[in-house]
Amino acid sequence: MAKRTGQVRAITLKQVAEAAGVHASTVSRALNPATRSMVVPEVVDRVLAAANALGYRPNLLAAGLRTGRSHLIGALVPDIANTVFSPILSGASDRLASDGYSIVVADVGTNPARHLELANQLVARRIDGFILATVSRDDPVVDFCLDQHLPAVLVNRAEERRRISAVVSDDALGMQLAVDHLVELGHARIGHLAGPETISTGFLRRKGFYDALEVHGLPAGDYPCEAAAAYNREEGAKAARRLLDAAPGITAIVAANDLLALGAYDVAAERGLSVPGDLSIVGHNDMPLVDMVAPPLTTVRISHREIGRAAADLLLQQLTGGESSTRNVVLAPALIVRGSTAPPRAQSRLRNQQRGAG
Structure with missing residues (x-):
C-alpha cells in the first residue's frame, strides 16, 4: 500500500512539555485560561512560546468529551444588522475569551418559534450556556433554558418574571x-x-x-x-x-x-x-x-459594551458554580x-x- 503524504501529525502536550522542560500536566494548566493562574508566570511564558514554536493546536473535541464542556456560548440576537448588538457581543466575547470560551451568534429574527428552533440547534451542538438578547416580557426561550437547566443571562431586555439573571440599562x-x-x-x-x-x-x-x-x-x-x-x-x-x-x-x-x-x-x-x-x-x-x-x-x-461584559461575568459565575441566585444588574444611562x-x-x-x- 502506498504511503500517504501531505499529512501533518498533530503536536501533543507531551512534545510541548519536553520543549518547555516541564511536566505535561503543567502544560495543560498553562494553556487553559481557567487554570493558568496556578502556574508561575515565567513558566506560562515558556510553555506558550514552546506551543507557538511547535504549532500546537488543542484538540477541542477531545477536551470537550473529557470535561463535558464545549467552551462555546450561544448568543441569540433579534437582528444582527442592528448596531446596538455589536458592542454587546464584543464586550461579552472579550470577557468570555479570557476564560477560554467562544461565542456562536445566531440571528433569530422576531419569530418566537424560530428562537426555540435555533436554541435547540445550539444545544445539539453542545453549547455550555446562552446570552439572550431576544426575550419578550414572557419568553418561551427562558422556559426552555430553565427546563434544560442551561445557564443563561439576558442582555438589554428583561423578562417580566425575572426568572433568569439580566443586565439592562435603567x-x-x-x-x-x-x-x-x-x-x-x-x-x-x-x-x-x-x-x-x-x-x-x-x-x-x-x-x-x-x-x-x-x-x-x-x-x-x-x-x-x-x-x-x-x-x-x-x-x-x-x-x-x-x-x-x-x-x-x-x-x-x-x-x-x-x-x-x-x-x-x-x-x-x-x-x-x-x-x-x-x-x-x-x-x-x-x-x-x-x-x-x-x-x-x-x-x-x-x-452596551459594559452590558456585554457584565452578562459574561454573570454567565461565567453560573458555569463555575459560583452564582446560583438570579441577579438583575441595572446600568445607568447618560444623556x-x-x-x-x-x-x-x-x-x-x-x-x-x-x-x-x-
Missing part, C-alpha cells in the same frame, strides 16, 4: 433624562414613539416617559404616544406619521430607540418640518453613527446632547397646527 432614568432635557428647553407638547409592548424596553420606556411627565406635573393625557410594531426605521416612520397626524401641535418627540428616532427624521423631511427648528427629537441607545446624521441625534447613551434638540419656536407650533388643519 430605562426609567433614560426617559427621565430625555423628558427633563426637553422641558428645560421649554417644550410643552411632547410625543412619544414607543417600542413594542411585548418587549421590556418598549413597555418600561413608555412607562418611564409618563412617569417623567408626572415628575414635572404634566398631565399624561396631553402627551400622545404611538407604539411601533418593531424596533426599525420603517416602523418608526409609520408610528411617527400616526403621531403627527393625531397631534400636529407637538414640538418634540422622545423615541424608545435610535432607529425609531431616525424614522421620525424621515417623516419630518416628508412634511417639510425642520429638525430641530420645528421638531426636536431624542433617541435612545446612542448607536454608532447617530452622531453623523443631519442633524446629529440627541440620545440616551447606554453602555448625550447634540443637534436634534433646541428650544421650541412659537412659529413652529403655529406652523404644525396649520399643517394639521390643512
